[in-house]
Amino acid sequence: MGLSIGIDVGGTKIAAGVVDDEGAIIARAHRDTPADSVDATAAAICAAAAELIGEHEIEAVGIGAAGFVSSDRSTVLFAPNLAWRDEPLGARVAAELKIPVVVENDANAAAWGEFAYGAAKHVEHMVCVTVGTGIGGGVVSESRLLRGAHGVAAELGHMRVVPGGHRCGCGARGCWEQYASGRALVREGRAQAESGSPAAAQLLSVCGITDPADLTGPMITAAATNGDPLAVELLEDLGRWLGEGLASIATLWDPSVVVIGGGVSAAEDLILTSAQIAFEKNLPARSNRPHPTFGIALLGNDAGLIGAADLARIK
Template sequence: MTRRLAPLTVGIDVGGTNIRASVVDAEGDVLDSVQAPTPHSARALEDALARSVRELSTRHHIAAVGLAVAGLISADQSTVRFSPHLPWQDTPVAARLSSRLALPVILEHDANAAAWAEYRFGAASGARNAVLVAIGTGIGGALLIDGKLYRGSNGVAPELGHLQVVPDGRACACGKRGCWERYCSGTALADTAIEMLATDPVRSVLARDVIRDPGSLTGRRVAGAAQDGDPLATRVIADFARWLGLGLGFVSDLFDPDLIVIAGGVSSSAPLFLDEAREHYAASVTGAGHRPLARLRTTQLGEAAGMIGAAELARSVAVTHVATGNGR
């Protein structure tokens, strides 16, 4: 089957706040999209997902569906074992949706889906061994070895965000303390600003806003203030860059990739921190000065990467489905 004739598929980013579904062609181009709020019950969420696919199916012939999910996915990519922000636990989501839609459905961890999209169409194209570090509310990680996604024995590797970098450090939603994502994420930017103000007050617009309403502080607000040269925000970004560089050193020690892609919402602020993070990375990796370093790149596909990757993974399922005589 030529790429020109390859089937259209739907990729869905199933987030804690919104679900975004897109029709994607074999070139990785998004042709059509719909979005809806994420319901809080499993039945309502599955209803919303089915509605999204059916709406897109009125305008396009869809061959399969891929879901990018922030959670633990079974090794056969059929079941959501656990997701901290979604109402699924040990739920056979693929079978349920496939039955309702009469289409093949596949699940993938959202970071894996994004990494696959970047490998097929974006920043990781041509890489032999690559790691994607998705930095947003937390940290998601994905590993490509010789062009294949590595999921581990049970489908949950690699959980980079929960590497412990500070024993007895900040509490993490995973139940541990001192996880990397607690010092290097959008959430961490706000927490670091509050901690810095508590130990070393500084005069700045951001500091005034934090004192007035600590709950209003977000990572995006910190990044914006740093862009404007705010003294507190600048210190916070420097701390973030240090933790990012140290973490990338751990990642290189573990996997020795030739490329690391920085993705996620925080990646849009990369000009503020990436050069400094690269310096910390170069100094902290084992054998510093005596080994090649991984190239650092930022995402090319942005927030659409998870949807594009899930759709591309679903395409291979669709082709197999047709080849085995199970297509409609």
């Protein structure tokens, strides 16, 4: 196989890269994302790709976009952070670049990257959960990416775990990402910090701040890795919610590997240990079924780019 381009379209930045058939990125290009303009965003994507096409012989382009992508891998049906509504992005970019283009949900692309070249490259069945501001994810079964009838399967973060719970950005209440994400970590951290307890005061001091409103997820994660008791408790609680949700997911897809990625995964053992304990406790018929192994994603922020590039090669 030849070279392909993967493009990860974020709310503020478009990252593009030339990827070879071993998953290595051999060249990069970047553009800002004009998120409020459909035309300007498409133009920026084309400009980043054209820069790379001018220097390399490219056979296809894969675009990873946050949102619902049609089953034909061409139209962005809805994007929460960009101005795409039923946008024929694939056809539009292909017409400009004169090269085959496929569009994929960004979490699906990241999951495929970890499946093809990362933490799950040795298996045929895997689930990847990216724990960032929200929860994204993807499922690979029998070495095929699960897309569903309409292309919008595996929206893992919006599995309901607490009926009537916290309101989610999707409009529902009690979604998993309201309890096991960076947003949830910050919400709980700030609530604890506002209590005025000695443990809360210590956490704020360790983070170098005095106002609980200034507390961020990376601050809590850094404090936890340095042993702050309250920060450790907060990360372990997030891990518990993560493990409980993964137990439900395992009953649906029976993966051999569960890969955890995203910014919160930087805490590694603090997250993994509590997630695995909660998973084992909540897995139905746990003594009579094989259990998946857990691992941390290996490709970092490049997973979506690499996965999109590889998916562009698959007809």
